[in-house]
Amino acid sequence: MKKALIRLEDVGPGGKYGTEESLLKLCVVADLLAREGVPFHVAMIPRFVDPSKGYDSSIANGKDPFVKKFLNVIHYLRTRGGSIGMHGYRHQYQMEASADGYEFAYSACESDCPPQEPDASYLDREEFEKSYSSSRMRDGFATAKQAGVKLDWFETPHYAAEGNARQVLEGWVGLFFENDPSHEEANKKVKFEDLDTPLYRGVVYVPTPLFYIDGSHPEQDVERMCKEIAEYAPDEIAGFFYHAFLEFPYIAFESTGSGKKRVKYDVKSPLHRLIRCFKQQGWTFEHLLNLVPFAPSARRTGVFPGNNGVVLTGDVDGDQRSELVFWEPSTGTWSVLRANLDGYPNRNIPIGDPDQALTGWAQGEYWRPFLGDVNGDGRADLIVLDPEIGQWQVALSDGQRFAPAAGDRQFLWLEHFPSGEDWVPLVGDFNGDGKTDVAVYNVTTGDLRVALSTGAHFEEMMVKGTDHAHLWLKGWVKGKDWRVAVGDFNGDGRSDLVAWNRRTGDWKVALSNGRQLMPTAGHVGTYWRRGFGVGDQWKLLVADVNGDGRDDVLLVDSAKGLWLVARNEGDRFVPHDTTFGPWAAGAYAAPFVGKFTRDGKAAIGVRQPLLRGGVVDFSLSVMK
Numbered sequence: 001m002k003k004a005l006i007r008l009e010d011v012g013p014g015g016k017y018g019t020e021e022s023l024l025k026l027c028v029v030a031d032l033l034a035r036e037g038v039p040f041h042v043a044m045i046p047r048f049v050d051p052s053k054g055y056d057s058s059i060a061n062g063k064d065p066f067v068k069k070f071l072n073v074i075h076y077l078r079t080r081g082g083s084i085g086m087h088g089y090r091h092q093y094q095m096e097a098s099a100d101g102y103e104f105a106y107s108a109c110e111s112d113c114p115p116q117e118p119d120a121s122y123l124d125r126e127e128f129e130k131s132y133s134s135s136r137m138r139d140g141f142a143t144a145k146q147a148g149v150k151l152d153w154f155e156t157p158h159y160a161a162e163g164n165a166r167q168v169l170e171g172w173v174g175l176f177f178e179n180d181p182s183h184e185e186a187n188k189k190v191k192f193e194d195l196d197t198p199l200y201r202g203v204v205y206v207p208t209p210l211f212y213i214d215g216s217h218p219e220q221d222v223e224r225m226c227k228e229i230a231e232y233a234p235d236e237i238a239g240f241f242y243h244a245f246l247e248f249p250y251i252a253f254e255s256t257g258s259g260k261k262r263v264k265y266d267v268k269s270p271l272h273r274l275i276r277c278f279k280q281q282g283w284t285f286e287h288l289l290n291l292v293p294f295a296p297s298a299r300r301t302g303v304f305p306g307n308n309g310v311v312l313t314g315d316v317d318g319d320q321r322s323e324l325v326f327w328e329p330s331t332g333t334w335s336v337l338r339a340n341l342d343g344y345p346n347r348n349i350p351i352g353d354p355d356q357a358l359t360g361w362a363q364g365e366y367w368r369p370f371l372g373d374v375n376g377d378g379r380a381d382l383i384v385l386d387p388e389i390g391q392w393q394v395a396l397s398d399g400q401r402f403a404p405a406a407g408d409r410q411f412l413w414l415e416h417f418p419s420g421e422d423w424v425p426l427v428g429d430f431n432g433d434g435k436t437d438v439a440v441y442n443v444t445t446g447d448l449r450v451a452l453s454t455g456a457h458f459e460e461m462m463v464k465g466t467d468h469a470h471l472w473l474k475g476w477v478k479g480k481d482w483r484v485a486v487g488d489f490n491g492d493g494r495s496d497l498v499a500w501n502r503r504t505g506d507w508k509v510a511l512s513n514g515r516q517l518m519p520t521a522g523h524v525g526t527y528w529r530r531g532f533g534v535g536d537q538w539k540l541l542v543a544d545v546n547g548d549g550r551d552d553v554l555l556v557d558s559a560k561g562l563w564l565v566a567r568n569e570g571d572r573f574v575p576h577d578t579t580f581g582p583w584a585a586g587a588y589a590a591p592f593v594g595k596f597t598r599d600g601k602a603a604i605g606v607r608q609p610l611l612r613g614g615v616v617d618f619s620l621s622v623m624k
Helices: 020-035 065-079 127-128 131-149 165-173 220-229 245-249 270-280
Strands: 002-011 040-042 045-050 056-059 083-087 191-196 201-205 240-241 251-255 261-265 283-285 294-301 310-314 323-328 333-338 355-356 368-372 381-384 391-397 402-404 423-428 437-442 447-453 459-462 471-473 482-487 496-501 506-512 517-520 539-542 552-558 562-566 573-574 590-595 602-607 615-621
Touching: 002 020, 002 083, 002 245, 020 065, 020 245, 020 261, 040 065, 040 220, 040 261, 045 131, 045 368, 056 065, 065 083, 065 201, 065 590, 083 131, 131 165, 201 294, 201 471, 201 615, 240 261, 240 270, 240 294, 245 270, 270 283, 283 506, 323 590, 355 402, 368 423, 423 482, 437 539, 482 539, 496 552
Parallel strands: 002 040, 002 240, 002 283, 040 083
Antiparallel strands: 045 056, 191 201, 251 261, 294 615, 310 323, 323 333, 333 355, 368 381, 381 391, 391 402, 423 437, 437 447, 447 459, 447 471, 482 496, 496 506, 506 517, 539 552, 552 562, 562 573, 590 602, 602 615
16 A cells, blocks of 8 residues: 655644634644545644744643634644644744744754754763753653643654754654654655664654645645656655645635634645545555554663573553563572653653562572462562473562562472473463463473462362363464464453464464363464464564554564564454564564553563663554
8 A cells, every 4th residue: 555644834823823713724624634534744833932023822821812722723633633743842943933943953054053962962861961952852742741732753843953963852752753864865664773872772764755845836846746656666655744824825714694604625725636646646645653663762771781681571560551570590689670651752761770679589590480460469470480390489579579479388389280391381361360370382282281370379270070180272283383472362351372383474363261262263264364474583472562452463583673563453463564673673682562651552672681781672652
C-alpha cells in the first residue's frame, strides 16, 4: 500500500489562527479531511508570541477566553482524526514573530541568533539541563501538560537545530516528524539513527520529502506534488505539510435565515485538489504513529555493569508498571530499578539508582530465574529453578524487598519436577486464578506439564485413581527448531502458549481453558502466521504492545538492533509494516519487554553490560 502523510503546519493561539473565525475555518478543514478518510497531523505551537505587537498567548493560560476556544479546537481536531505534535515551544527568538522566526541555532543566522550550545550540553547531564535548548523544550512540554494536550511527536521549527542544539533536542525526543538532518536530500523512508550518547540512544525521523505548498504560487506546487508522487516507489512515504490558512479564502459562512450558518467550501481549493490527486494515484493517507511501532525513550547509564547477570521485568511493587530486576549469579544478589516512563514523547525522564532487594540467595549460574506473582497479591515474586534436580524455590516481594519463602514445604515449593535438556521451564497463570504457576515443555514429545501455585507451594494435578501427572498438552510441536513461550493470546486472563519455528517462520497457538491447553486453529489452517521471522539470529519475546489485552509477538536480532513486531488479531499475527531499528545494537545486547507506563502498552528495552559502565535503554510503544 502506498502511504501518504499530511501535516497542518504552524497552528498556534495567535497569528493566522488568532481569531474565532479562523479557528472555525480550521475546523472546516478538519471536517473535510475526516469526510475524505484522511488521517492528519497538527503541528502545534504551544506559546504564540509577536513582540512587535505586544502579543503573547500560551495554551497554559486556561482562564483566557480565546485560549479556551483554541484548546477546544485542538481537542476537536483530534476527534476528527488529528494527531497533535509540538512544533517547538515559541517558534521564535527575541523580536521575531512565532511561526515566522527560528527558535534554535542555525548556520544562516546573521542577527538576533539563538545561542549555540557547547559540547557539554549533550555530554553532561547538568549542562544539558541548563542549556537554552533544554529550557525551551522543558517549557513546551510543561505547557502542553498543563493545558491537557496529549502530544504524539515533535517537529523542530523550520527543521533547523544545528550543531549541538540538535543533539540536545534529541535528548528530549526520540520521534521527529521532519527530514533527517544528517541527510542533505530529503529521504523518502523512515530513518533510524542508532546514536549512542551519554544521554540517549537512538532517534527516529519520519520525513516530508514533498515539503509544502508555497502560498505565493500554490498552483505551481500542487502540480509539482502531483507529478512527483507519480515517480515514488510503493514503499516510499509521500509526506508533506500544509498551511491550513491557505484554505480560508475558499471557505465562507452563509446565513440560513434561522440564525445558523451554512458552510460553503470551494472544491477548487488547493487541499481539495491535492486529496483528489493523491487518491487518483492510489495513495492512502496514514497516521505517522502507524508507521513506527516504537519511539526511543529514556536511558540510564552506569547501572548493572559486567557481562555476568540477568535482567528480568515485572511489577514487583504493585503499581501497575514493570520494574527491572537484576540478578548477579556470583553473589546471589537481586536489585530493583524503577523506571516510570510516563510523559511521552518527553524522553528526558531521570531514572534513579537500583535498590538491593536480596542477597546470598540463588547463588550460582546453574539457577534459572523467573518473575511471577505466586501468591496473588499483585506483586511479582522471584521464582528460581535448579534444573539439575527439578527443584523450585520462591522469594516473595513486599514491594521493596524479597524474602525467601518457606511456604508449607520447608522452602522447597516443588521437587522432582521434570528437568533436563528436553524440558523447557516456563511460568504463567495457566488456570487464571491470579497466581503464577510453573510448567515444563518437552521439545521432543510436545508435552506440557503444569504445577499450579497454591500460594504456599506448586502442585501438579494428578489423574484420579493413578499416580500419573495430568498432561495439559500432549504431542504438540516437536523438535529443536520450535521455540515455545507463554502469553495470554485471547485476553481471558489465563496463560497460553505460542510456538514459533525459526527454520520456517511458522506460528501456532495453544489456548488454556483452565485445565488444559488446546491447539487452536488460526487464519491459515493450524497456523496463526507462516513465513514470519526465519533464522537463528532472532530471539522471541511476548508482550501486549498495543494495549488491547492480548499478547503480541516480537522477534529481535540484538546484534543488529532490529525488531520485528506482529500484532495479535484474534486468530493471526499481523506483522507491522516497519522493521524497528537499528536501535541499541550490540554484540552483548540483552533485550527485554515490560510495561513501564500506565497506558497498558509494553515497551521494549535493551541492557548493554559493557557500554558506559552498564546501560539500559527503553523504547515506548506508540502502536494502536
